Amino acid sequence: MSRTDPPAPSPRPAPRSPPAAAPAPPGERVFAGIAIAPGIGIGPVFGAAEPAVTVTRQKIVAADIAAEGARLEEAVARSRRQLLKLRARLDALPEEGSRELAPLIEAYLRMLDGSRLLRGARARIATTLIRAESAVAEEAEAICAIILAMEDPDRAAQERRAAEVREIAARILRNLTRQPFQNFAGLPEGAVLVAEALRPADAALLDPGRLAGVATEEGGAEGHTAIMLRALGVPAVLGVAGLAAAARPGQVVLVDGGAGQVVLDPSPPRLAAARRAASAYARENQRLARLRRLPAVTTDGAVVMLQANLEIPAELPLVTASGAHGIGLLRSEFLFMNREGLPDEDAQTAVYRSIIEAIAPDPVTIRVLDWGGEKEIDALAAAGVVAEAREINPALGLRGIRLLLRAPALFETQLAAILRAAVAGPTSVLLPMITHLSELHQARAIYERVARRLRRRGERIPERLPPLGVMIETPGAALAADALALEADFLAIGTNDLSMYTLAVDRGAAELAGLYDPLHPAVLRLVQFATEAGLRMRKPVSVCGEMGANPAFTALLLGLGLRRFSINAPAVPRVKQAVRAASIEGAVRLARRVMDESDPARIRAHLAAAQGGSGPG
Ligand code: PEP
Numbered sequence: 063m064s065r066t067d068p069p070a071p072s073p074r075p076a077p078r079s080p081p082a083a084a085p086a087p088p089g090e091r092v093f094a095g096i097a098i099a100p101g102i103g104i105g106p107v108f109g110a111a112e113p114a115v116t117v118t119r120q121k122i123v124a125a126d127i128a129a130e131g132a133r134l135e136e137a138v139a140r141s142r143r144q145l146l147k148l149r150a151r152l153d154a155l156p157e158e159g160s161r162e163l164a165p166l167i168e169a170y171l172r173m174l175d176g177s178r179l180l181r182g183a184r185a186r187i188a189t190t191l192i193r194a195e196s197a198v199a200e201e202a203e204a205i206c207a208i209i210l211a212m213e214d215p216d217r218a219a220q221e222r223r224a225a226e227v228r229e230i231a232a233r234i235l236r237n238l239t240r241q242p243f244q245n246f247a248g249l250p251e252g253a254v255l256v257a258e259a260l261r262p263a264d265a266a267l268l269d270p271g272r273l274a275g276v277a278t279e280e281g282g283a284e285g286h287t288a289i290m291l292r293a294l295g296v297p298a299v300l301g302v303a304g305l306a307a308a309a310r311p312g313q314v315v316l317v318d319g320g321a322g323q324v325v326l327d328p329s330p331p332r333l334a335a336a337r338r339a340a341s342a343y344a345r346e347n348q349r350l351a352r353l354r355r356l357p358a359v360t361t362d363g364a365v366v367m368l369q370a371n372l373e374i375p376a377e378l379p380l381v382t383a384s385g386a387h388g389i390g391l392l393r394s395e396f397l398f399m400n401r402e403g404l405p406d407e408d409a410q411t412a413v414y415r416s417i418i419e420a421i422a423p424d425p426v427t428i429r430v431l432d433w434g435g436e437k438e439i440d441a442l443a444a445a446g447v448v449a450e451a452r453e454i455n456p457a458l459g460l461r462g463i464r465l466l467l468r469a470p471a472l473f474e475t476q477l478a479a480i481l482r483a484a485v486a487g488p489t490s491v492l493l494p495m496i497t498h499l500s501e502l503h504q505a506r507a508i509y510e511r512v513a514r515r516l517r518r519r520g521e522r523i524p525e526r527l528p529p530l531g532v533m534i535e536t537p538g539a540a541l542a543a544d545a546l547a548l549e550a551d552f553l554a555i556g557t558n559d560l561s562m563y564t565l566a567v568d569r570g571a572a573e574l575a576g577l578y579d580p581l582h583p584a585v586l587r588l589v590q591f592a593t594e595a596g597l598r599m600r601k602p603v604s605v606c607g608e609m610g611a612n613p614a615f616t617a618l619l620l621g622l623g624l625r626r627f628s629i630n631a632p633a634v635p636r637v638k639q640a641v642r643a644a645s646i647e648g649a650v651r652l653a654r655r656v657m658d659e660s661d662p663a664r665i666r667a668h669l670a671a672a673q674g675g676s677g678p679g
Pocket residue numbers: 289391393432535555556557558559560606607608
């Protein structure tokens with residue numbers, strides 16, 4: 063499929079809620095969003111239909127009433143947060159769209175505030191002893207039956223009211239059951255996915271070969287959905303206010319992932335220009351593909367290691383085609399997503415081994431599970447590893463290594479699987495979200511204990527244990543990098559979280575995207591400090607956040623001392639080109655100029671000047 067295939071008519075159902083409200087105006091409509099993954103996609107809108115939430119009546123015992131009530135309150139709170147986010151975006155909509163949607167969202171919000179629906183659902187949990195899902199579904203149907211039975215000459219208004227009740231009940235039910243919001247079954251080849259939001263777990267289900275592009279209302283530049291789309295090489299724009307409500311299924315849409323622009327019903331001249339740009343982009347990619355066999359070496363002979371990040375096995379062919387020297391960050395979260403139970407040791411071993419074998423003799427760094435923050439994994443809640451009730455501040459809560467140390471069975475199973483798979487090729491193990499040296503101590507003790515146990519069991523594992531490294535992704539870890547580097551076998555700087563925690567900006571929030579800036583001097587100083595600390599201890603230091611994938615930043619990162627990059631596979635050729643055009647001498651001079659600045663705008667100007675005027679993203 064070409065990303066620029068002419069659109070085919072699509073019989074898809076209506077896009078997600080809120081329902082399409084604005085009538086289709088004549089002519090094209092242009093929306094701005096956050097440029098996520100370059101490339102141009104043209105195709106019919108596919109509004110992924112929400113899977114119907116089927117609720118079977120489940121009884122509880124009296125002792126569970128409070129817990130069920132708490133689950134209901136949690137789902138209501140999540141629903142409220144989602145709607146408040148949508149309401150906050152209304153200002154960015156054209157007036158007519160906002161006029162249509164505002165009362166609808168207000169009605170939904172009212173129903174989340176002490177409405178008959180919630181009072182009734184609470185009462186049903188307590189009196190009929192049923193689970194919260196059943197209580198919400200039954201109460202919603204009872205209310206709809208009453209509304210529709212009333213004598214009212216305005217039948218359409220009655221049906222609208224009933225539909226609103228069903229809609230808010232469906233939102234609460236999805237939040238209670240944590241069901242995926244999307245259903246990609248039947249996504250027509252060459253379509254553009256348009257949605258209110260796309261969770262990372264849902265993005266993991268996408269088949270990049272079938273999709274022309276993705277555009278959603280929610281999402282920030284470095285959220286995991288963005289990372290996934292970039293890795294899959296799907297043209298994507300996120301944070302597009304008002305799009306899901308304006309788009310109609312089958313309507314032609316143009317997604318320009320490099321410019322961060324989405325156009326509904328693009329005019330013929332715009333379509334022709336987009337097709338020309340798409341061909342030029344494809345030609346450029348072909349030219350870059352020829353770099354595959356050339357080494358990543360600067361003009362003054364410094365060798366740079368360019369590795370790929372991997373989020374789902376579907377990316378493996380892209381990794382091998384990219385010319386990357388192995389995988390520098392295998393995010394293992396995919397193994398735990400979109401499933402009911404947790405994968406056991408054998409199942410994990412088989413997956414890790416197949417990836418290590420596919421990449422060998424190049425190395426693979428497997429990061430142990432980084433659950434938490436925006437990466438929700440329902441199977442963990444279902445298995446009782448984490449509480450179902452969300453933390454108030456999930457990004458500051460039980461994330462990464464913190465969770466693993468509290469769930470030793472989960473941690474040990476994963477370590478055992480990695481150790482068994484590691485006989486298939488060079489492997490390293492990476493610990494996420496380290497903030498205390500003691501976490502590294504504890505993790506290493508568990509790692510060695512697991513290895514001893516496997517040997518006793520007669521399993522084949524490498525004679526020398528694979529190196530154990532730590533992610534530097536919080537300011538605390540960056541500023542303690544000297545102590546961590548003394549004991550860790552390697553450091554991997556995660557600039558995505560490092561920028562988030564340093565600047566106190568949610569990496570996945572569309573509305574704060576302007577404040578999220580890895581070129582902020584505070585972030586750069588932490589990167590510099592951690593890099594120098596690692597190199598002083600003669601430990602390998604890599605950058606594996608998205609910052610490393612921007613060729614405009616390559617010279618700066620080289621100048622700060624970095625020689626290892628792990629980046630999304632499609633970015634490897636461009637970053638290699640930047641490496642081959644740089645000299646370490648020039649890069650060090652650039653880094654000095656940049657590190658003297660306190661204003662990100664001036665830093666960007668230095669980077670643009672160093673590149674001969676083409677500014678960094
Ligand atoms: C990072 O935080 O930069 C990183 C590489 O980890 P993740 O994006 O998976 O949180």
